[in-house]
Amino acid sequence: MTSHTIVLLPGGIRFEADGATSLLAAAEAAGVELPSSCRNGTCRTCICRLRSGAAAHLIEWPGLSFDEKREGWILPCVAVARSDLEIEAPLARRVPGS
Template identity: 50%
Template sequence: MSVDKNPTIFTGFAEPDARQFDAWSHQPLLMSMEQGGIDWPSSCRNGTCRTCFSKLESGQVRYEIEWPGLSAEEKEDGYVLPCVAYPCSDVRLDYAGF
């Protein structure tokens, strides 16, 4: 994992209640949500179990792993795994779990 020497703080929103959290560029969205007091479903924290599977309603993320547990179609449709997704902008997530 690369080290962000100058982390940026973005604004995140967790739907359906528009709960706001600080989304730091140097850590996964799940960690930022938890630090903000948001209890988001999670399990493996490495992008394989898909428990945190979410729809990125707005914003952009990046991954530091080659295969983040999403199909190309899911990525195209805007789905993310917050446990391994790092924000590149303000974000709005909606839990899309099964």
């Protein structure tokens, strides 16, 4: 499976994600903490803005409006990478010891 490089801005935190694992799960596996709660695309706690690259949501209609989708907002708990990505995630942080 193809691996994609994910860069979280503004901190420049990097990790790898394949096209089948949610961005949230890939971040956690790499020792990166992102805000999250429901993990099913409804609560919007994890909402981030995609700056470059292509991502797809694993559910038909995540908790985003049409306009939010068009503006590049994604929900990492139910989104996967389709290419290398740059994502605005100002609250992202490396978990100490990882």
